[in-house]
Amino acid sequence: MTWEAKLIIHKGESRIAVFFPKRQDYIDRIKKLQDARWSITKRCWHLPDTDLYREQFKIAPRFIPNPRHVEKVKDFVDWLKSKRYSENTVKTYSEALRSFLRFFNEKEIGDFESNDLIYFNNEFILKNRLSSSFQNQIVNAIKLFFRSIEHQKMNPDLLHRPKREKVLPNVLSKEEVKMILEAHRNVKHKMMLSFIYSCGLRCGELLALRPEHIDSRRGVVIIRQAKGKKDRIVPLSPRILEMLRVYYREYKPKVYLFEGQLAGKPYDERSLQLIMKQALEKANIQKPVTLHWLRHSYATHLLESGTDLRYIQEMLGHKSSKTTEIYTHVSTLRIQKIISPFDTL
Secondary structure, three states: OOOEEEEEEEOOEEEEEEEOOOOHHHHHHHHOOOOOEEEOOOOEEEEEOOHHHHHHOOOOOOOOOOHHHHHHHHHHHHHHHHOOOOHHHHHHHHHHHHHHHHHOOOOOHHHOOHHHHHHHHHHHHHOOOOOHHHHHHHHHHHHHHHHHHHOOOOOHHHOOOOOOOOOOOOOOOHHHHHHHHOOOOOHHHHHHHHHHHHHOOOHHHHHOOOHHHEEOOOOEEEEOOOOOOOOEEEEOOHHHHHHHHHHHHHHOOOOOOOEOOOOOOEOOHHHHHHHHHHHHHHHOOOOOOOHHHHHHHHHHHHHHOOOOHHHHHHHHOOOOHHHHHHHHHOOOOOHHHOOOHHHHO
């Protein structure tokens, strides 16, 4: 088997997936390419969709986008920023709109009709087997774009929202969590993973923390402007506070609580993901664990210890209680008490 490559949509972004025999020298080679990443979900290495990589891996050249479409996407980005949407939302919505306009590259904005939404759904989203979450992003982006920028009468509801998949969150046992958190000897690495689990943080929330967000007297951590631009507080574990003091004396962070190689700059998210990957290898855990599993495990373990669901909702920063209720479906406390009829035969 030789190296093969194809275009994929990964997290709403066009990427070049590269496939090759599993050999260490091949892995070392692709790691040297700029912005090469490994996708756990797609089980492949992928690269940015650039003209240089297209030529290198013999993929058809990129088409020339309609300049008027490019200008409209820019207008949309400017509008989103003026409304203070988060950077992630701006990127997600603009990429979703760009995918839609790229599909109809020859069409002028004023000529779009509601039926184009149905055609795009069938011929692009469904044919490429794109995820339901990507389909929802497309719906949100198109709906907002035509309402706010074009003031155009379209019916985005014709681009059907997929039936929401009922996927249970991935949860680790307390024993597995302990193995992961104790895998690293490096104080900073151990501290970051432990902090995520002890407070149920999202990865971005951890990396945005500053020393002043730790209120040791009140025993809380203040999460500033998290998802949905909301502040919240979570309890600060006494054990974590002890670890923090040791960490602080050694690293003396200047601006962010966890900084990378450059002082005053936040720790890199991909480097943190690599720390988790290394912890899994050291702990010999074969599951495809991500940092977010620690947050799910935190919520589930709280529920199993008797914490009221309303408090868990507040600590996780969930807008709706329905989002938090999903943890009742993965808690094993009650299930373990059920005796199978097989055991009474």
